[in-house]
Amino acid sequence: MMLFTQARGLPVITADEASALGKVSELTIDARTRSIACLRLSGAARECEVVGWDAVASVGRDAVIVRSRAAVEAGPREAPEHREAVGHRVLTEYGAEHGTVKDVAFDPVSGRVLTLYTALGDISGERLVGLGSYAVVVHADPR
Amino acid sequence: MTGLALASELTKREVVTLSGEAVARIKDTVFDAGAGRITGFTLSGRGLLAGPLKRSLPFSGVHAVGPAAVMIPSEAVLEDRKAVMRSGGSASGGVIGAPVLTDEGTEIGTVRDLVVETGTSGRVVGFEVAANAHFDPERRKVFIPRGQTLAVSGEALVVPVSASHFVAADLPSFGGQVEAFEAQGRPGGTHAAPLDEGGRA
The missing domain is CATH 2.30.30.240 (PRC-barrel domain)
Known part of the structure; x- marks a missing residue:
């Protein structure tokens, strides 16, 4: 990690x-x-x-x-436009705010996003839906 | 993931795609003829001086109405402004400012706003009413559940007399009142929850 x-x-x-x-x-x-x-x-x-x-x-x-x-x-196969995650606001797919991203944990081997850290709690990388210029969108907490 | 919101509070809310891009702001909420349901939203641009957009958001294209943003799957769900206005009624259902009468013929006040369910339903669950001096000597604003047997037109709103027992003084307590009213099943029943000192039932 x-x-x-x-x-x-x-x-x-x-x-x-x-x-x-x-x-x-x-x-x-x-x-x-x-x-x-x-x-x-x-x-x-x-x-x-x-x-x-x-x-x-x-x-x-x-x-x-x-x-x-x-x-x-040789260049990357595809390079999506850079969207900053750290410091960005988090919205759930239901349109509720969930703080801002303080840091992101990733797997240094696979490059997979493991966890988004916010002041309102950790969000599993599995819940990431979208990353745009306005917000990081995540699936609502299954609990 | 449902809560309640005033229709007027939806104005200016950001419209955000699931990929995290803000595409517009809500300009007006459009309701069906009986003001029972949101049929869509007209939109304005996001800049300070941005005017109304040609494209609008039909409610069928909404992923969820949330407390911070209205979420849509992608910009592809936006439709021509005329399509949203035609399928729906008018902005605010034409009921804002209409007098509110009980089915016994007593005037309670006038409609100030509509209370809608957030989330995916788009249901109108009640009305914010500016109470007249007869109904509430302090003339507070009160919330009245929409109920099932109510008639709505541009001229007036008729609520079952029982609904006037389910008024709430603020939106959080109104959620419980709507449930109590709907649990009653048959408007006109005897269960009543009068306003107490704090305005809460």
Whole structure:
């Protein structure tokens, strides 16, 4: 398990040449797959700014390792527009507010979103319905 | 996931898709001819100076009416403004300002607002009434359940005399009153819950 706030700022290093591409600035979630679709880098060359999750070899405590510069430059298969989750308001599918997202936990191997943390309680990543410019939409608490 | 809301409170509420995009704001709520049900919403744009939108939201396209937003599956459910206005009646059902009479011919006051169920039903469960001095010497606003046997027109609202026993002074206590009234089954029964000092039954 890893948090978005821990992953941000990590250097991104290639596994084959050990060269630094840049630092993680954003993690873009694809709400349909409830997983991280790509990383956005800062301080990177233009062709390396978007790193598809399939190019990521591992996400560790101190760095993100990508397979190779070539794998990154090939580009992600699909890169959904970045929608920030952290700091965003949460709405249930029934139109009730549920605070704002304080942080997001994800599986560093699969990239799956595990938990959305809000001041009003934790929300399982399974409940994620949509992530738009206005709100994060989640299924209502089954309880 | 149901609660109660005043129709006027729905105005300005954001219309949000399940993918998290805000597409419009509620401008007006449209009711059917008998003001029994919401048939749709007219919309306005979201900007400060945005005017009315050409497209409207039929109630069939609503996922849920919530306390913070009206949720829709996607923008595809929006329809031409005329389609919503034609299938429905008028905004606010034409009843706001209409006098409220009991079936015994006593005037209680005038309609100030409609009380609707939130969630997926769109049902009108009652009316907010500005009580006249005869019904309530303090002329408070009271809530009256819609009931089953009531007649509504643009000119007046006739409520069973029994309904006037189920008034509530605020919306949270009104939810219980509606249930009590409906549980009674047959309007005109003898169960009564008069207003006490706090206005709660």
